[in-house]
Amino acid sequence: MKRLHVLVVVLCSLLVQVAFAGTENPTLPEGFVYVDQVIPDIKIELRYYSDHNFVGRRIDGYLEPRCILTAQAAQALKKVQEELRRFGLALKIFDAYRPQRAVDHFVRWAEDLQDTRRKAEFYPDVDxxxxxxxxxxxxxxxxxxxxxxxxxxxxxxxxxxxxxxxMGTGFDLFGPRSWPTSLAVSPESRAHRMLLQVLMVKHGFEPIAEEWWHFTLKNEPFPDTYFDFPVQRY
Known part of the structure; x- marks a missing residue:
């Protein structure tokens, strides 16, 4: 009987493995890459994987500190890094691909007006x-x-x-001082912002008017698709 029981357990285990084959090891969606595999010497500090962000805790969808971008964006970023490398400088990434569930987390947090624990650092001048x-x-x-x-x-x-x-402000400071053209920061900081923007634009990225750190690849491959796969190793 004992031997039969062991055989039954083994068979059940095999059946479970077969039933879930292909579901436990999802792959990175086609067209996406890990940035550090394309640019090995890039610096990465994913703020939304940590609690050092305006919410104050890890954001939904960031399961591992993996930096993901489309292949086209990563290759363009590699060209920026190559220019900086000659001067002993490097890019540092705060955020890249962001799942929709993380954006939903931001929305829920913003609707909770009682939670202002990180106001002093990230939005001191904004209600x-x-x-x-x-x-x-x-x-x-x-x-x-x-x-x-x-x-x-x-x-x-x-x-x-x-x-x-x-750069005159920290990453994710909500307010006019974060505008790339703000005169409220020092000339040195404005020069640093200009250097970053010139290099990013040169290699195909577009800035926005409100955040010195934010750039989008001009010819992005998925202009109308908002993905929601989690940030992790696949």
Whole structure:
């Protein structure tokens, strides 16, 4: 009887494995890559995988600290890195592909007006109730299309968590001082912002008027698709 019981257990285990074959090991969607495999010396500090962000905790959909972009965006970013490398500088990524479920998390957080624990660092001059009206938070993000990146410049030999070049504000500061053309920051910071923007635009990215760190590949391959696969190793 004992031998029969063991045989039954083994058979059941095999049946379970067959039933779930192909579902436990999903693959990275076609057209997407891990950025560090394309640019091995790039610096990555995914803020939404950590609690160092405007919400104050890890964001839904960031299961592992993996930086993902479309292949086209990663190749364009590689050209920026190649230019910086000659001067002992490097790109540092704060965010890249962002699942729709993460954007939904931002929306839920913005609707909770009582949660202002990170206001002093990230939105000191903006009332939380105005985050939607001023479009700091929205129901859709270009990041979910896979070709948008939040990036700065740092020293090539710096640790990923080390501050990069002084850009005048930190990443994700909601307010006019984060505008690339703001005169409220020092001339040195404006020069650093200009360097970043010139290089990114040169290699096919488009900036936006409200955030010095935000760039979208001009000819993005999925301009109308908002993905929701989690950030993890596939």
């Amino acid at each position: 939380k109730q105005d985050l939607f009206k001023k479009q700091y938070i929205a129901a859709k993000s270009s990041h979910s299309r896979g070709s948008t990146v939040d990036v700065t410049i740092t020293a090539m030999d710096a640790a990923p968590s080390a501050p990069g070049l002084d």
